[in-house]
Amino acid sequence: MTKTICFFLNQEKIEIELNEGGGLRPDTTLLNWLRERRKLTGTKEGCAEGDCGACSVVIGRLTSDNTPNWQAVNACILFLPMLHGSVITTVEGVANADGELHPVQQAMITHHGAQCGFCTPGFVMSLYAGWCAGMDFTNVAEIETLLSGNLCRCTGYGPIVSAGEALARWARPQWATDRVLGDISALAQMAATTTKSLDLKCQGQRYSAPASLEELQTLYAENPSAQILSGATDIGLWVTKQHRQLPHLIHIGNVAELDSLKKTDGHITIGAGVTHQQAMEALAEDYPALQEIWSRFGSAQVRASARVCGNIANASPIGDLSPCFLALDSQIVLNKAGKRRQIKLDSFFIDYGKQNREAGEFVEAIILPRLQAGQQLLAYKLSKRFDQDISAVLMAGCIDVQAGKITDIKIGFGGMAAIPKRAMQLEAYLKGREVSVFAGEMDAKLATDIATCLSQDFDPIDDMRASRSYRLLAAAQLVQKMFIEYQSGYMRLSKPQHFRTPEDFTATVQA
Numbered sequence: 170m171t172k173t174i175c176f177f178l179n180q181e182k183i184e185i186e187l188n189e190g191g192g193l194r195p196d197t198t199l200l201n202w203l204r205e206r207r208k209l210t211g212t213k214e215g216c217a218e219g220d221c222g223a224c225s226v227v228i229g230r231l232t233s234d235n236t237p238n239w240q241a242v243n244a245c246i247l248f249l250p251m252l253h254g255s256v257i258t259t260v261e262g263v264a265n266a267d268g269e270l271h272p273v274q275q276a277m278i279t280h281h282g283a284q285c286g287f288c289t290p291g292f293v294m295s296l297y298a299g300w301c302a303g304m305d306f307t308n309v310a311e312i313e314t315l316l317s318g319n320l321c322r323c324t325g326y327g328p329i330v331s332a333g334e335a336l337a338r339w340a341r342p343q344w345a346t347d348r349v350l351g352d353i354s355a356l357a358q359m360a361a362t363t364t365k366s367l368d369l370k371c372q373g374q375r376y377s378a379p380a381s382l383e384e385l386q387t388l389y390a391e392n393p394s395a396q397i398l399s400g401a402t403d404i405g406l407w408v409t410k411q412h413r414q415l416p417h418l419i420h421i422g423n424v425a426e427l428d429s430l431k432k433t434d435g436h437i438t439i440g441a442g443v444t445h446q447q448a449m450e451a452l453a454e455d456y457p458a459l460q461e462i463w464s465r466f467g468s469a470q471v472r473a474s475a476r477v478c479g480n481i482a483n484a485s486p487i488g489d490l491s492p493c494f495l496a497l498d499s500q501i502v503l504n505k506a507g508k509r510r511q512i513k514l515d516s517f518f519i520d521y522g523k524q525n526r527e528a529g530e531f532v533e534a535i536i537l538p539r540l541q542a543g544q545q546l547l548a549y550k551l552s553k554r555f556d557q558d559i560s561a562v563l564m565a566g567c568i569d570v571q572a573g574k575i576t577d578i579k580i581g582f583g584g585m586a587a588i589p590k591r592a593m594q595l596e597a598y599l600k601g602r603e604v605s606v607f608a609g610e611m612d613a614k615l616a617t618d619i620a621t622c623l624s625q626d627f628d629p630i631d632d633m634r635a636s637r638s639y640r641l642l643a644a645a646q647l648v649q650k651m652f653i654e655y656q657s658g659y660m661r662l663s664k665p666q667h668f669r670t671p672e673d674f675t676a677t678v679q680a
Contacts, residue, residue, distance in 0.1 A: 171364040176252045177355045178207070179262030180348065185249070187369040187376075195369050195376030196408050196415060199252060200224045200244040203259060211260035211290045212244055215320070217409040219243040219402055219471055220557060222319035225291040227298045228473075229256040229352050231360055233428040237353045239301035240446070240473035241294050241318070246405025247474065248398075250367055250376050251420060254359050256352045260290035263297055265344050272339040273297050276332040284323035291319045292329050295469065296336065301349055306337040317556055318468020365423045375417040382426040383507070385531070388419060390506035393529035395419045399441065399476035402467070403483055421476075427533070437537045438502075441478040448477045455539060456497075458548045458565075462489055465550055468557055482532040484517070484524045484588060487560050487634075491518070491589035493548050495581030496565040499537050505530035521587035543576075544569045547651045551643055553634065560584050561635035564647040568655055570604050580648070585627040585640055595622035595648070607652035620645045 174185045187193060193202070200217075203209045203226075215223035224245040231254075232238050263271045273296040276282070283289040299306065299315045306312060312333035313326075321329065365380035377395070379385040389395065395417035398404055407413040421427055427442030430451050437455065439448055449463040449472060466489050467475060480490045481501065491514075499514045505527055514535070517525045526532075540546060548565035552558035562584045569577035578599050580592040598618060606615065620641065629640040 171367060172369055174250050174253050174367070174369075175359060175363045176254065177256040177352070177359075179258060180351060180355075182355075187250070187371040192371050193249065194372045195248060195250050195374050195418065197249045198245055198405070198409065199226070199247045199249055199257075202249050203244060209259050209261050213287055213290060214245055215288070217245045218406050219246045219468075220318075220320070221288070222291040222295065222468065222470060223288050225294040225298075225319065225470055226260075227258040227294050227301060228252070229258075229301070229356060230254070231356050233425050235360070237356055239298050239349075241298035241315075241470050242474050243318070243402075243470045246401050246409060248376070248401055248405070248408075248418070248420075250369060250378065251398075251401065251422060253367055253378065253423070254356075254363055254365060256355050258294075258297065258301075258352075260293055263293060265342075269342070269344070271297065271300075271345055272336055272341070273300055273332075276335045276339060277329070280328045280332040280335060282324065282329040282332040284321075288319060288321045288323075292316060292321070295319050296333055298469075299333075300336060300345075301352075306333055306335075309334065314464065315469055317464075318470040367420075367423075374415065376420065377418070378420040378423045380423045380425070382424055382533075385419070385421060385424050385427075386504060386507045389531055390529045392417055392419070397421060397482070397531055399479040400444065400474040402471050402475040403479070421531075432539075435539055437539060439477050439535050439537065441476060441482075441532055441534060443477050445472040445475050445477055445480070452537075456493075456537075456546055458546045459493055462493060462548050462550055462563075462565075465552075465556055465558075466490070471557070478532045478535055481514070481517075481535055482524075484522070486521065486586060486588050487563070487584050488589060489550060489560055489563055489583065492563050492581030492583040493546070493565040494535060494537065495589055495591050496546060496548075496567040496579045497537050498567070498579055499535055501532060502534040502536065503527075503530045504533040509533065511536070515591055518588035518590070540567075541569075543571050545655060547654060549647050549650065551635075551647075559634065562640050562643050562647070564644060564651070566648070566651050568604075568651075573603055573605060575599055575602050575604055582627065582644060584635070585629045585644060590627070592623060592626045594625045595619065598622050604652070604656065607649075607656055611649050611652075616645065616649065619648050623648075 172188055176183055203212050213223035215221035224243055225241045226244045228242050229239045273293055295316050312330055367378035369376040379388050396415050398418045398420045427440040429440040430443050431438045480488050494514055500511050501514050501517050503510045546567045550560050551562045552560050564582050566580040578596050583589050623644050629637045631637050
């Protein structure tokens, strides 16, 4: 393991040694380091919790198969050592060295995409991420998805989207292309010469980043009180908002074996290193109903950093994926010093803040059954704000119909209990019924029975997001909506954002 962080910042190689003699704490955020140590103040702090996008920078990394990948991320909740082995571009590094503006900057000016200007650097960086990744900017919906993590109080977004559309017609200057190719070379150089494993101790805090599953197993078994860190989209807020002191962080982002999504005929296994963006794209065909959930789960910046298994492991009662995976009857793989334990997901959630996980045991993967003939998954999220908001109620149902009868049904809810939870009473009531009874307007007795079952399954609380009565009423109506949509064959599709691959981009610009 090395004690030196290495990355490239705006084409400059940066090496930072963290040792017990002094220096930066490992939980220093990239945003604070950029602004306070490098005086790169174009990256703004708006919310310090990954919501507003004013702090967006572009990170280039090599994927597990050595393919270069560029994405905008929130610098306010990323810890500096997490950038080890990557290339970073801030708004100060977008223009050419001679002052010539990059097309994304010029497009923002030409189409009046800035007013007060505070959020503008973040929008520039999101557009720049799409440009680096080879996005063709011909699809307005994809542009809006790209910009979904950037908030603006002035423009109404129209001029900014127009700036994005203009990039489809803008020539790609050779110097800008050469810079992307230079970043690819820098990534290859670091991959060949930089030790991936980190072990940093500074100012009373330890940060470990093992580079193999074997290393991680041993390290966590020896340090079971350490905090597992994946994307920091949750833990980052513990530091920026709660000012918590975390004595030992173990980052799993460098463990190649965990960055794996495997499909067999019957199952899909998602490793603990797989991000939401990776899963969203890979699972679009298998679970189309999850696309809207994923698109609303968080911004492009959040999906680029947050891990699917991390969302499950924190066992939040308002986590968006847990109810969906409960409805799929998923299983979770736990690892303690190399010994694996595979359990049903619904037995993992025990009580608020308590999971079926032993000391030194970490989540290695989650296993999703693939839908079989007659099965369909539907999912619905209710929140005060459509995008990037915590759910008041989230419901997912997996229905299995054979010969017109509901032979099996599993329904998961979030926001209705202290844990993500199945509606067991309701499931038992619905099994064996003719699905045709749900074809039209539901009769009063059926609606009452559904509401009664839900009140037996759940006793939700009143809080700032919703009242108890609202949650119970909304849950019953979502069940009815699920059957109406199932019977009508209606499917709400929200396609994931698709870029041409960086390899395609490189081949194009070199040609």
